[in-house]
Amino acid sequence: MEQHGRTVLVTGSTSGIGLAIARRYAALGYDVALNSHAAEADVGDVVESVRQAANGRVRYLRADLADPVESQALAGAAIAAFGRLDILVNNAGIQRVAPVEAFPVADWDRIVAITLDSAFHTTRTALPGMVERGWGRIINIASAHGLRASPFKSAYVATKHAVVGFTKSVALEVAEKGVTVNAICPGYVWTPLVAAQVADQAKVHGLSEDEVIRSIFLGPQPTKAFVQPEEVAELCIYLSGDMARSITGSTISIDGGWTAK
Numbered sequence: 001m002e003q004h005g006r007t008v009l010v011t012g013s014t015s016g017i018g019l020a021i022a023r024r025y026a027a028l029g030y031d032v033a034l035n036s037h038a039a040e041a042d043v044g045d046v047v048e049s050v051r052q053a054a055n056g057r058v059r060y061l062r063a064d065l066a067d068p069v070e071s072q073a074l075a076g077a078a079i080a081a082f083g084r085l086d087i088l089v090n091n092a093g094i095q096r097v098a099p100v101e102a103f104p105v106a107d108w109d110r111i112v113a114i115t116l117d118s119a120f121h122t123t124r125t126a127l128p129g130m131v132e133r134g135w136g137r138i139i140n141i142a143s144a145h146g147l148r149a150s151p152f153k154s155a156y157v158a159t160k161h162a163v164v165g166f167t168k169s170v171a172l173e174v175a176e177k178g179v180t181v182n183a184i185c186p187g188y189v190w191t192p193l194v195a196a197q198v199a200d201q202a203k204v205h206g207l208s209e210d211e212v213i214r215s216i217f218l219g220p221q222p223t224k225a226f227v228q229p230e231e232v233a234e235l236c237i238y239l240s241g242d243m244a245r246s247i248t249g250s251t252i253s254i255d256g257g258w259t260a261k
């Protein structure tokens with residue numbers, strides 16, 4: 001199989017989209033490094049569930065991506081674990097819903113660190129080996145909010161737009177080196193990140209929680225259905241194949257038609 005022996009790091013991969021991505025790579029025989037800020041003992045069951053269905057090696061690398069030192073060390077730890085890093089999926093992200101004038105400064109800084117700074121740190125560490133071998137894939141999980149805005153999500157929208165810009169810039173830097181760099185832009189995917197914002201959305205919009213799901217989450221998505229994490233995972237697999245070698249610097253929407261409007 002074309003992917004046999006290839007190694008992958010998926011940041012923020014103990015839950016939701018990142019977990020689905022890690023699971024799929026592992027099942028297909030890639031060597032996969034999972035990551036989150038949680039102690040290994042607290043995510044042991046999740047890691048073990050990926051390992052049980054894996055056809056390659058699975059490692060858990062704890063790193064708090066809000067911490068610049070740990071963030072800078074993560075990709076190096078993946079290289080140390082597997083000897084090389086062929087595919088980097090920058091997926092970790094958090095959300096906070098609040099009006100900009102009431103947006104807690106600490107939350108702004110945390111969102112910037114986890115979403116944007118960590119992608120810079122992992123990329124700059126992973127890239128030299130990819131370039132040297134003449135093959136690599138960097139996939140940034142941005143968002144429909146990397147292309148469109150919504151109110152009360154200033155930090156999230158700002159950093160996701162920044163991730164899209166970062167993706168394009170790095171793609172141009174390595175375009176002749178066999179390394180592709182792309183951003184996937186999902187619409188609403190039902191994960192703990194989305195479930196956790198129902199109450200805050202209800203508060204800032206003055207809606208019931210049911211109305212939040214119908215009008216705030218599914219309102220912008222013409223399909224009126226949540227995207228499934230497995231759909232995003234399959235797109236990562238496609239982008240990791242050799243037939244995707246000409247797709248670079250792209251933003252690929254998987255949003256039920258949201259950004260067609």
Ligand code: NAD
Pocket residue numbers: 011012013014015016017018035036037038063064065066091092093094114141142143144185186187188189190191192193194
């Ligand atoms: P999730 O909350 O289910 O998972 C987030 C993952 O990131 C978890 O594994 C968590 O442990 C990890 N994480 C959080 N803080 C961390 C930190 N400080 N250090 C290391 N890891 C940390 O969220 P999700 O919905 O699966 O989102 C994953 C990515 O997809 C995010 O970047 C998010 O912005 C993006 N996204 C999500 C949606 C959606 O609707 N769910 C839509 C578009 C984009």
